[in-house]
Amino acid sequence: MMFSRLFENVSRRMLVLLAALLIVLFGAPFFATDYLLTVLILILYFAYIGQAWNIMMGFAGQLSLGHALYVGLGAYTSAALYVHFGIGPWIGLLVAIPIAALAGVFIGYLAFRFKVGGVYFAILTIAVAEFARVGFDHFAWTKGSSGLFLPVAQFTRNDLWLLRGQPVMFYYILLVATVLAFVFCRALLQSRMGYFWLAIREDEEAARSAGIDTFRYKMIAVVISSGMTSFAGVIYAFYYNNLFPEQVFHISRSIEIILGPIVGGVGTLFGPIIGAFLLTGMSETLIAALHAVGLDIPGAKQVFYGICLLLVIMALPDGIWPWLARRLGLSEREK
C-alpha cells in the first residue's frame, strides 16, 4: 500500500510543526479579516499549483514553463460547461482533468519521443501555452478575447456543489486540496515510481541503462502534474467568475506559478508552500509599504519584488526550505 510508509523517517519535531501549521491554517478564517483571507486564498492557490508543478520539475526533472496552459484549460472547460449547459464544476472537473492531461500528453509525446529536453522542452511548453492563448482569443464558443463570465450574485449561503459562495468556502477547498496534494506528493516520492523519477532527474542516461522506461515515467509525471493543475483552474474560474485568455494563459501566469517552488526549494515537499507564503506575502507587504511611503507609481512594487527575488536566488540558490530545514534541525538524513 502506497500510504503505509507515509510517516516513515518523519521526526517528532516535524510532526509537531506540521500539526501546528495545520491548526493555524484551519483556524485562520475565524480571525482573519476579509483582506487577509483573500491573501491566504492566493497563497494556498499558489502552494497547490506549485506542488503540482514540482512533480514534473522537482521530481522528474522536466522544466515546464507553461503550466498556465493546464490552469487555463481547467478553468475554461469547467466555466464553459457551466455557462452553456449548467453543468456543475465537480462534473466539469471530470471533463477538465482529461483535457488538461491530454494537452500534457501531447507536449510530453512531442518532446520525449524526440529526446527534446532541457531548455528546448521548456520553450515547447511556453509555445503550446501561447498557442492556446491566441487560440482561445479567437474561439467563439468561449467568447474569445472579450472574456467568459460566470453569473455572479450576492451569495448568502455557500453552495459547495456548484461552488457558488463566499471566499471562506474557497479557502477551505484550497486548504484541503493543498493538504491532499502534499500527502499525495509525499506518497509519490516514497513509491517505486518516485525513486524512478529521481533517478531520471539526476541522470537520465544512467536511469535508462538501469532499465527504467524513462519515456513512460516522464509521461506519467506530466499527466499527473497537468491533471492536478487543472483543478486549480476550476477553482480559479469559480472564484474570480471571469476568464480572459490574455490573463489566464499569459506567460507571466506560468512564471508566477513556478517562482514559488523555485524560491522555496525545487524537489522538496515544503518548497512550494514556503515559496507561496513568502512571495505572496512579500508582494502584499510591498504594496502596503510603498503605499505608506507614498510611492504609488505603477511598476514600483514589481521593481522591489524583482530585487527581492534576485537577492533570494543569489543568497540561497537551492531555495529556502533546504536552508531552513538545516536551521530547524529538520533535515532528514537521507536527503
Added chain:
Amino acid sequence: MPFEVYLNVAVGGLLTGLVYGLMALGLSVIFGVVRVVNFAHGEMMTIAMYIAIVLFSALHLDPMVMMVPIAAVLFCFGYALQAGVINPFITRPEHSQFLLLVAIAIIMINVLLILFGPDAQSVQTSYSYDSFQFGKLIVDATKLYAAAAAVTVAVALYCFFQFTAIGTAIRACADNYTGALVVGLDVKHLYALTFGLGSACVGAAGVMLVLIVDVTPSLGPAYTLLAFVIVITGGLGSMPGALLGGVLIGLTEAMAGLIFTPSAKSMFAFGILVLVLLFRPQGIMGKKVT
C-alpha cells in the same frame, strides 16, 4: 486580392524577419557559448529601443546613426551583467538561472514603466513614409534600411568569430569549457564578452525595430519568446540559422496577418516551432544535438 499585395507583404515580412534574425542571433550566441538562457533578451531590446527614442526626441539623433553607439552601450551593459551577476550561476541548474534572469527581466520592465509610462511611443523620421518602387513592388524605406543594417551587423559578427583571435577563443569556450580553462583562457572574461556581444546584437536590432514598431515597456516578453522560437527553428548555435529562422518567422507572421487576422499571427510562428521540433529537433541549420 491581387498578387502584388501578397508580394509586397511577403517582402515586408522578409525584411522585418532579417531584423528579428539579428535579435535572435544575440540569443543564439549567448546560449551557444555561455549556455545560459537569456530570459531577459526582449527586455534588453526594449532598453535599446527607449534609448533610441529618448535620443531622437530630445536631441533629434537619427536611430540609423545611433545604432552603433547604442549597441556599444548595450555591450557594456551585457558585459557588466554577465561579469557581475550571471557568472556565479553558470554551473547552476537551469531553473536557478531561469529565476535569476526572470528577476532581472521583471526589474527592467518595471524600471522602464516607471521612467516612460505605459503608453506606446514611436520615432517619426523624415523618411518614415518613404518607399522604393521596383515595378509593381513597393518597399518601405525604413524596413529596407533596417534589414540592410541587420545583415551588416550579422556579417561583422560572423567575421569577428571566424577571423579574430578573441572570436576563436570564444568558440573554443563554447566547444569545450574544461579544455578552454586548461589552455589558460580567461573563460569568465570571454563569457562576459560574449554576453556583451549578444546584447549588442539585440541592441542594434532594437534600434532598427524602433523604425518599424511602436514601443511599450511590456514589449519585452513577447520578443524574448519570438527570439526563442526563431533560434530553435533556425538551429541553436548556427549563425546563418538564426537569420534564416528570422526570415521564416517574419514571412510567416506577415502572410498569416494578411490571410487570416493579425492578432492570430503568433499562432503560426508557434505552429512552425512545433513542426520543427517534431521533424528536425536540432533546427533547420543546426547540428545534431548531443
